[in-house]
Amino acid sequence: MSGILVAGGAMAALLASTVSVQGASATDPGLPTDTVPSEQIEIGIETINGSGCPAGTAAVAVNADNTAFTVTYSDYLAIAGGGASAADFRKNCQLSLTVDVPAGFTYAISTVDYRGYASIADGASGFQQASYYYMGESQTTSSNTTFQGPYDDNWHTNDTTEWAELVWAPCGEQRNLNVNTELRVYRGSSPSSAVSLMTMDSTDSAVSTIYHMEWKEC
Numbered sequence: 139m140s141g142i143l144v145a146g147g148a149m150a151a152l153l154a155s156t157v158s159v160q161g162a163s164a165t166d167p168g169l170p171t172d173t174v175p176s177e178q179i180e181i182g183i184e185t186i187n188g189s190g191c192p193a194g195t196a197a198v199a200v201n202a203d204n205t206a207f208t209v210t211y212s213d214y215l216a217i218a219g220g221g222a223s224a225a226d227f228r229k230n231c232q233l234s235l236t237v238d239v240p241a242g243f244t245y246a247i248s249t250v251d252y253r254g255y256a257s258i259a260d261g262a263s264g265f266q267q268a269s270y271y272y273m274g275e276s277q278t279t280s281s282n283t284t285f286q287g288p289y290d291d292n293w294h295t296n297d298t299t300e301w302a303e304l305v306w307a308p309c310g311e312q313r314n315l316n317v318n319t320e321l322r323v324y325r326g327s328s329p330s331s332a333v334s335l336m337t338m339d340s341t342d343s344a345v346s347t348i349y350h351m352e353w354k355e356c
Contacts, residue, residue, distance in 0.1 A: 173354075173355060174205060174353050175204055175239075175243050175353065177240045178202070179200055179204050179237065179240065180236075180238040181200050182198065182235065183197075183233055183234070183235060183236075184235065184314060185232075185233070186231070186233055187231075188230040188232050189229045189230060190211065190213075190214040190216075190231040190319070191211055191214060192213055195213040196209060196210065196212075196233065197209070197210045198210075198233075199346075206348055207348075207349050207351070208346035208347065209317065209346060209349070210347075211231065211338045211339050211347075214229060214231065214337055214338035215335060215337050216229040216264075216321040216335065216336050216337075217323060217333065218324065218325045218333075218334050219259065219262070219325045219332045219333045219334055220330075220331060220333035227322060228323075229321050230318070230319065230321075231317075231318070231319050231320075232318050233316070233317045233318075234273070235314060235316070235317060237307070237313075237315050239312075241310075242356055243353055243355060243356065244307050244309045245306070245307055245352065246299075246305055246306045246307065247299070247305075247315075247350070247351060248299055248304060248350050248351065248352045249296065249297065249299070249349075249350040250297045251296050251348040252266060252268060252294070252296075252297075252319075252338070252347050253292065253293065253294045253338075253339070253346070254266070254292070254293055254321075254337045254338045254339055255291070255292050255293065255336070255337045255339070256285055256290070256291065256292075256335070256336045256337070257334065257335050258285055258287035258288065258334045259287050259328040259329075259332035259333070260332075261287060261326045261327035261328035261332075262287040262323065262324060262325050262326045262332065263285060263286050263287060263323075264284070264285040264287075264289070264322065264323050264334070265282065265283070265284050265320075265321070265322040265324070266282065266293075266295060266319075266320070266336065266338075267281070267282040267319070267320040267322075268280065268282070268317075268318065268319045269281075269317075269318045270316060270317045270318065270349075271305075271315075272308065272314070272315060272316070273313045273315075273316060274313055275308070275313070279297075279299065279305060281295070285336070287326075287328065287334060293336075301352070310356065317349075319338060319347075321336045321338060323335060
């Protein structure tokens with residue numbers, strides 16, 4: 139089975155966004171801009187909570203061109219069967235990120251690539267869920283994907299938001315970006331001795347969750 143799954147509608151949304159941008163007026167304030175802050179932005183973890191990210195096991199890094207940032211986990215594992223404890227079937231992580239936005243700019247998350255590894259027995263299933271929102275704002279962007287066993291490969295889900303539906307950080311205000319993720323593994327009809335697991339990283343620990351950023355001037 140292929141190790142890459144793309145969330146439904148992601149490519150269609152990306153194409154629709156491209157068409158709408160090309161057909162709009164260049165003076166439309168809602169258009170995406172090629173103007174990205176030249177000053178290197180900084181993103182840090184203010185608080186971290188959850189069974190999937192014990193202290194010291196998550197890290198954030200910003201791309202040099204300010205167009206994306208990555209979150210890397212090193213101890214994010216949900217497991218069921220084979221003597222695993224009842225609590226191990228679900229793991230989650232809640233990050234509150236400080237984003238240093240240069241004056242005169244605001245940003246939105248346009249695409250997120252979630253990656254990991256899964257080994258799911260026949261009859262079992264895995265579940266990946268994620269959401270993010272700005273502190274103090276009610277609008278939340280969320281997605282989820284189910285993986286049916288048998289499955290033994292890296293996995294990849296991609297969530298893309300059309301330009302017109304992007305949720306922008308408030309201009310001129312310091313608002314943390316809250317990122318929540320969750321993994322679950324259900325034993326289902328698989329034998330109790332069969333081990334099923336999902337991780338939020340790859341077996342070589344070289345894969346991160348990537349948040350792609352769009353910028354515009356306030």
